[in-house]
Amino acid sequence: MKDCQLELLGGSHAVVRFKKGDTIIRQGVFSTNVVFLRKGMAKVHLSGPSREQIVKLAKAPTYLGLPTTFGDKINQYSVTAVVESEVCFIDIEVFKKLLVENPDFSAYILMELCKSELEAYHRCAGRTQKQLRGNLADVLLEFSEHLFESDRFLLPLSQSDIGNWVDAGRESINRALSEFIADGIIQMEGKQVTITDKKLLQLISQNG
Amino acid sequence: MKDCQLELLGGSHAVVRFKKGDTIIRQGVFSTNVVFLRKGMAKVHLSGPSREQIVKLAKAPTYLGLPTTFGDKINQYSVTAVVESEVCFIDIEVFKKLLVENPDFSAYILMELCKSELEAYHRCAGRTQKQLRGNLADVLLEFSEHLFESDRFLLPLSQSDIGNWVDAGRESINRALSEFIADGIIQMEGKQVTITDKKLLQLISQNG
DNA sequence: ACTATTTTGTGCGATATGTCACATCTTTCT
DNA sequence: AGAAAGATGTGACATATCGCACAAAATAGT
Missing domain, CATH: 1.10.10.10 (Winged helix-like DNA-binding domain superfamily/Winged helix DNA-binding domain)
Structure with a gap:
């Protein structure tokens, strides 16, 4: 399920390599891409009121940057590689098309988002308490x-x-x-x- | 967009009233329903390591309980009315069907989830810092x-x-x-x- | 190889909040 | 109405963590 979906995209994506410490997504920048993390690991972080806040560590294979791309188009957080990583940038329109055409894929993404939300809730409760x-x-x-x-x-x-x-x-x-x-x-x-x-x-x- | 979607459901939903303080969704209980909050306001909360954690306050109209229903089937959090409220329980299968048949609705839900995730991130950063x-x-x-x-x-x-x-x-x-x-x-x-x-x-x- | 920068190790005082302990004041229920 | 439960005010004290300061070690850059 995870990366076989990429095949559906045909040639419309390019694989990019990132070194440890490289910025994959930068908060505050306009973006029309979803990121598919093929290999590696990346931290998702945003600038909080006083310091930088790491929200989670994402491991390949996974999609990143959905909330941003669907919402503001302005990245709401940064993603930085913490080890050598491989990434595909997928145009949002292509991604949306994929969602509409492929209910399974759509269900998968929905599920991922739901999981993510639950995690966020639990983490929030844990961290503060x-x-x-x-x-x-x-x-x-x-x-x-x-x-x-x-x-x-x-x-x-x-x-x-x-x-x-x-x-x-x-x-x-x-x-x-x-x-x-x-x-x-x-x-x-x-x-x-x-x-x-x-x-x-x-x-x-x-x-x- | 918000509640007109409900019409699509035809007669397959019942409206239930809740008084202030009533539990709409109870953490730990098996569930196969999505909740549509028609009127009112409810707190989403879960039992954390030491105390009860309120995650957010939801205002009608909105859907609640998606992450739970798609994921474990066991409610991962509670939802409690904080004012007089009206709720529809929608069977998850009906809801899923709706998602498949109606790409617009699907996109809407996806968007909602994305927003929710972003909110969670920001809140998390804010609260702790x-x-x-x-x-x-x-x-x-x-x-x-x-x-x-x-x-x-x-x-x-x-x-x-x-x-x-x-x-x-x-x-x-x-x-x-x-x-x-x-x-x-x-x-x-x-x-x-x-x-x-x-x-x-x-x-x-x-x-x- | 040598310097600059980032990481790590450690002590110490300041302080925001938690927690216990009561005294009110409200609301709810019978 | 009266009693029981819950919500609100307020003091005193303990403490986990912050933030500063400075040294040593490791990593990166030229």
């Missing part, structure tokens, strides 16, 4: 369970990025990570993270 | 500009509800409201709120 350790645990579990599907992974974000994701200062993240290491919950060698006590991490993620 | 006064200002402006479209309105939420919305304790909300009154930004007689200095309120909403 839990405190730092709980949120950090969430993020680590997100990496391990959804993004990399392994207990061992290379952190693709800096500590200050993580801070911008879980709404904490960089320093606090640093201290909390140290605590996790001291408590034997994780191990870190540079950016290499290994989760050594997943049960405990889940517990922390649940109760604050 | 601003402090109490800023968030409270947001809520008051939301009431005045989107929900009631007037500078004078009856607060449909208790202070502890507002707390659950902006992630603050009931006591803090109370104190902040008193400050706003003392500063001449709003007036309150019981639940009657009058915004007397909207400019200042907007300023507070922006910078934290």
